[in-house]
Amino acid sequence: MRGKILVVGGVAGGASVAARVRRLDEYAEVIMFEKGPHVSFSNCSLPYHLSGIVEDSSKLVLMSPEVFKKRYNIEARVHHEVVKINRDRKTITVKDLLSEKTYEESYDKLVLSPGASPIRPNIEGVNQPHVFTVRNVVDIDHLNTHIKQNGIKNIAVIGGGFIGVEVAENLILAGYHVSLIEFANQMMTPFDYDMVQILHKEMVDNGINLIVNDGLAKIEENYIVTNSGKKIDAETVVLAIGVKPEITLAKDAGLEIGETGAIKVDANYVTSDRDIYAVGDAIEVYHKILHKPTRLALAGPAQKQARAAADHIYGNMNRQKGVIGSFSIHLFDLNAAATGLNVRTAEQAGIQCDSVYVMPGDKVGLMPNSNPMHFKLVYEVPTGRILGAQAIGKGNVDKRIDVIATMITMNGTLEDLKDLELTYSPMLGTARDVVNHAAMVALNLLHGVYREVKVSEVRKLVEGNAFIIDAREKSEYNAGHLKNAINIPLSEFRERLDEIPKDRPVYIHCRSGQRSYNMVMALQHLGYTNVYNISGSYLGIS
Amino acid sequence: MRGKILVVGGVAGGASVAARVRRLDEYAEVIMFEKGPHVSFSNCSLPYHLSGIVEDSSKLVLMSPEVFKKRYNIEARVHHEVVKINRDRKTITVKDLLSEKTYEESYDKLVLSPGASPIRPNIEGVNQPHVFTVRNVVDIDHLNTHIKQNGIKNIAVIGGGFIGVEVAENLILAGYHVSLIEFANQMMTPFDYDMVQILHKEMVDNGINLIVNDGLAKIEENYIVTNSGKKIDAETVVLAIGVKPEITLAKDAGLEIGETGAIKVDANYVTSDRDIYAVGDAIEVYHKILHKPTRLALAGPAQKQARAAADHIYGNMNRQKGVIGSFSIHLFDLNAAATGLNVRTAEQAGIQCDSVYVMPGDKVGLMPNSNPMHFKLVYEVPTGRILGAQAIGKGNVDKRIDVIATMITMNGTLEDLKDLELTYSPMLGTARDVVNHAAMVALNLLHGVYREVKVSEVRKLVEGNAFIIDAREKSEYNAGHLKNAINIPLSEFRERLDEIPKDRPVYIHCRSGQRSYNMVMALQHLGYTNVYNISGSYLGIS
């Protein structure tokens, strides 16, 4: 084409567009504008500098402008901010932040990947020098230097999204006292309230002062004040309450902004101007399951969009499948991951759904490093279409979520999942994978084979003096049990049927829900019409 | 139903049938016949007793007959061998191996899950007491006791299937000198020859005396002799050359045996007698991709077949999707997994296919425990239908293969895989997952965007004095390089085009194939019509 392609932003989306353009066209002139000092850095690894897992912050930068020039013949202009798009004459106005000079650069095609910027709430004290956000290498260097050089002890992280959580974790690993303040009733919204409790516990167990249902009201020099009036020691504050898409350039240029407040693009990431593309955190994307625009500020999608945009410049169309939202996080000893919809988002969208919660071992129990995996599967009722899943555990929970992400992408149902033939050897898994288990349980419920109540309803049952059977063995029961629960082990119930009433609802639980399920089935065959398995069960209650 | 259901075999298939029948029918009389002393044991964990990873062999047994009785009201008759099926009167003849008494037991439905038995080759010395096979807890106890009590030093394992390999690994971990003898030119046939070299190396690096292309000719008291005449010290021999389906009962009863030599069943695991089912290692299954009967002696399929058979007894039909063959193994420091077809099996089946070999990092390079993953993807040409994959590395390679297994199950293509939105955070993965990489490379090849030669052809190229460019940096080149390869780093080639000939084929490699690919693309745009990327590249060659 021998054209001139300008790229705004030099990181996940921008650098990927530029590199792909070069492979498609050795002759194109490609210039990448980056207002910061670095291109091509690992945003996602930033928090790990705080703990020293990434000791040298310069390691966070994967490729310098020099390397871009030499390897890809791409010019990366750092410290250059694009301040205006002049669509009429197909130029951009650029400000050299070092010389303060401004100039115009013409384009044949322009690609915007300016990312998103951390939201700074408009509250008292927010502009003090001990208040930080984390978006790039400069940010993390500033924060890290500040806390180390000033002998900081107490740090408040505001916001329980994955960035806030990772920052909090790495600060704890570095030995600071950390409070995490979250306005909503839970952190990390990809998880449902029940699942996220496991992560809350992990945070608290590792020494984080976790405060939910409370917001930041005021920042003082040595403490913060929350909406509820709590005073929390904090000589340093990190704001991580979310990001807003960088749309100023696009908006000023009259490009269409979508309903979610991000740049609107078509199936090939073309904006409302056919010579301007946009990708990454700044755009809105189409949700495959919700069938509507959404935002998804993640690196994998940014890179994929970037490649598709470059392709379209060269006439290759993108098959737009929509996004599903796949997410993972490592948190102290746990891994957690989610994909698609959770019950909350599915219900908000008015999708008729149900969920199951299983917790089999992630490897054969005999093997070293075998651990329970908490797994929640969300599916449409009555179709059995898989809508999403969440998993938490010490093992490879994220890779199980990847299987569900694949299923959702391929429009899979519970039937597909039930028989899925996955790899198995005892050091690495179980003959029936957790996803098989979840699908079997879900199909049983979907087909009305038996009924269950969710663990969240147990408190009400206990308080209402419901008839609850603990189906575990006596020794397990003695080690701790639900108030009022009667111990009738699966191994004894057939001789103790006279203790189980037929004239009132019977609720049964065990450790994982599996032994109780076997008892529920038997009782149903024996003429009990009002038996319920308690899902999640003892492990979930405790 | 209140019928009587008899099950032959009490382990993976048998125990699963019985348990599922009980959940479907509290009134059925269920009797499980097992000729050995144990039901419900973890066959797959047997080898781990040799190393002490499973110290106490009784732990290998998951459930006793007593527990079966108490929990499931299932009678498990151990030491009871079923010696005959009397179809005319719907009974079986059973021999109590302790009392030596024989009796008949009637059935309404009979389920066969007798498994498979280790093949004992008909060679000299095979029946000596120091020659073992490994199929059950008794076997592994015998073997373990023998080698410990007799001060054995040298052990020969015959056969490089996964059982032989796991036995060899665990014997090495226990401190024995181990030779592994494999008749074919490679062990573990789920892997192609190129991929399995990594596993061969892992075996040798860990002290196993690995001998391929050679068979067992003779067993003496203190050594064995191979077909090629090698004498190998071995005071103990473990035979693991494969298993043959246990079809005697079925055959004697006139049940149809399939073309693969295993019991023939329909989509619901019904044999040619509608009152007799068969599942597990003893049956032949239908291959989803090959569209023909095959055998698959694995635990996951056995358990799933068992559930489906029980379901059919109660009128629930099974959606038969066919098998794909998903497999994993842990081997010293490596994990390895495969699913679907490899190039060898695809070509044998006459399927037009190609493959790609990529080796990106399994996590962000900065993070602890980041390791290269060797990943080979096999696909149909020209449809791009995914046929199979193999992966080897220190990380969660098996879970990546699970994604491919899911794709194959859902009839996915390279296009689906390229855009697959998987979970990502830097401690757990990369923004572009290895499966995305593999799909992009494969699509580039499928669409003729560039051409490559496989690493296996490199020796020929070197010997033929081909023009080979090493696109790595000088320091990497100096640390070791291919004979005759010219070092033109990706970062320099644009100034050194005069060194690259246009009149003869140019082959380019780097560490992983990625930098060389960028150079190939550029050269093509610059008018070079005869450039090839070397796939697998330096890491694969060395």
Ligand SMILES: Cc1cc2nc3c(=O)[nH]c(=O)nc-3n(C[C@H](O)[C@H](O)[C@H](O)COP(=O)(O)OP(=O)(O)OC[C@H]3O[C@@H](n4cnc5c(N)ncnc54)[C@H](O)[C@@H]3O)c2cc1C
């Ligand atoms: C701390 C942290 C952890 C994260 N962890 C994960 C994770 O684990 N997994 C995951 O998938 N995602 C993660 N992300 C998100 C991921 O990094 C982003 O989704 C991705 O980087 C978005 O790519 P982008 O190109 O749109 O924006 P960016 O990568 O942010 O790049 C945009 C660049 O454009 C520059 N820019 C903006 N405006 C202009 C202008 N006018 N002129 C010149 N330059 C401009 C900015 O300075 C910026 O460097 C994380 C992000 C952060 C901050």
Ligand SMILES: Cc1cc2nc3c(=O)[nH]c(=O)nc-3n(C[C@H](O)[C@H](O)[C@H](O)COP(=O)(O)OP(=O)(O)OC[C@H]3O[C@@H](n4cnc5c(N)ncnc54)[C@H](O)[C@@H]3O)c2cc1C
């Ligand atoms: C050492 C080893 C490691 C393995 N590792 C793995 C692995 O990592 N992953 C994997 O997927 N698979 C693995 N397998 C294979 C897996 O164990 C089998 O595929 C599975 O057990 C087959 O189930 P089945 O019910 O058909 O046979 P089995 O589980 O073998 O059960 C059959 C039972 O039937 C009994 N029996 C046979 N005939 C009669 C009769 N006439 N009367 C009474 N009883 C009878 C036998 O004694 C036997 O106990 C491994 C197998 C072994 C031996």
Ligand SMILES: CC(C)(COP(=O)(O)OP(=O)(O)OC[C@H]1O[C@@H](n2cnc3c(N)ncnc32)[C@H](O)[C@@H]1OP(=O)(O)O)[C@@H](O)C(=O)NCCC(=O)NCCS
């Ligand atoms: C690295 C960066 C410049 C992009 O480089 P890229 O070359 O486009 O992307 P990748 O490194 O993923 O490589 C993918 C390319 O290599 C090819 N490839 C990968 N392995 C290959 C192999 N073994 N043989 C041949 N080609 C191979 C792929 O096909 C693809 O090329 P294509 O797009 O032309 O088909 C850009 O992603 C970047 O700067 N990233 C850092 C910032 C960031 O992403 N942050 C967020 C995550 S922490």
Ligand SMILES: CC(C)(COP(=O)(O)OP(=O)(O)OC[C@H]1O[C@@H](n2cnc3c(N)ncnc32)[C@H](O)[C@@H]1OP(=O)(O)O)[C@@H](O)C(=O)NCCC(=O)NCCS
């Ligand atoms: C253990 C054994 C008896 C089978 O038991 P099983 O109960 O059929 O199988 P699982 O333990 O996998 O449990 C699956 C059942 O529990 C249900 N289940 C699992 N978790 C549940 C939960 N949380 N709530 C409700 N039900 C649950 C499933 O739906 C399924 O029931 P269904 O088939 O009626 O739908 C049998 O597999 C066995 O003996 N195995 C050992 C031998 C072996 O397999 N060896 C090879 C591998 S090493």
Ligand SMILES: [Ca+2]
């Ligand atoms: Ca249980």
Ligand SMILES: [Ca+2]
């Ligand atoms: Ca390389």
